Amino acid sequence: MKSLLPALALFTGLTCALPACAQFQKSEDAIKYRQGAFRVMAEHFGRIGAMANGRVPFDAKVAQENMALVDALHGLPFSAFDAGSDKGAPNRARPEVWKDAAKFKAARDKLDGEMSKLAAAVKGGDLGAIKTAFGATGGACKGCHDDFRAKDYSAN
Amino acid sequence: MKSLLPALALFTGLTCALPACAQFQKSEDAIKYRQGAFRVMAEHFGRIGAMANGRVPFDAKVAQENMALVDALHGLPFSAFDAGSDKGAPNRARPEVWKDAAKFKAARDKLDGEMSKLAAAVKGGDLGAIKTAFGATGGACKGCHDDFRAKDYSAN
DSSP: OTTHHHHHHHHHHHSOOSSOOOOOSSHHHHHHHHHHHHHHHHHHHHHHHHHHTTSSOOOHHHHHHHHHHHHHHTTGGGGOOOTTTTSSSOOOBOTHHHHTHHHHHHHHHHHHHHHHHHHHHHHHTOHHHHHHHHHHHHHHHHHHHHHHBOSSOOOO | OTTHHHHHHHHHHHSOOSSOOOOOSSHHHHHHHHHHHHHHHHHHHHHHHHHHTTSSOOOHHHHHHHHHHHHHHTTGGGGOOOTTTTSSSOOOBOTHHHHTHHHHHHHHHHHHHHHHHHHHHHHHTOHHHHHHHHHHHHHHHHHHHHHHBOSSOOOO
């Protein structure tokens, strides 16, 4: 699996550049797609975190399996912030996603950078390094959430 | 990308055997995870279908990119039919998912087989072969939906 990580990360980064190319027929589809991708990605990210934080025993192979999925998935939601997809289904995207696209892209780039470091740490198999990289990656997630994710779902 | 397909398919098949190992803290988490994974997978499956059915021009590279994601994702929902996760959030899983686990596994195995053929066809790059394999894979999806997916969401 180790050899898949960089290739898959590169691949998912190429799928669609920001601002999102419109591949969804309805904004509802874009919203549910990005929510689904975030959900699945977060689950596998969390399983790495459970090991990093000592809630479950560390297993290098399991960490690598989960990291491969995180790597494959974490770029996908960013392909689904189509223009107009602030509405169409309940969601938590703030208007700043579209109003300040450069800042949003910078937040995504920050995430990509931290994810790359986490992938390298998981590949290396050193739990201390994984813990450090996991914390930094979680910080990148939180930074973007703080700026671009509303507390409550819209009623749309 | 081509070399990723079989490895990733194998990998995702190993993640969790049926009946699902319980990795989710709440049944709501399992339900939302499998719905999210199905949603994202279906989106990329549909993009291959749009080419197979002539709605968009065929692009072998784009087909391969989407197939790599379908391959990475299509096994994931089946890791999330935890015992008790018929309830916890609105969902369409019929009781037969758990009552007739052998038949449900057979339906998943059928899907896996057709997906492998589709992956091979996409790798080969022949649109006629892709169209045939896409139709068979869609049939496997539908067969499982007919038997195990309710028409309406539960009120749970």
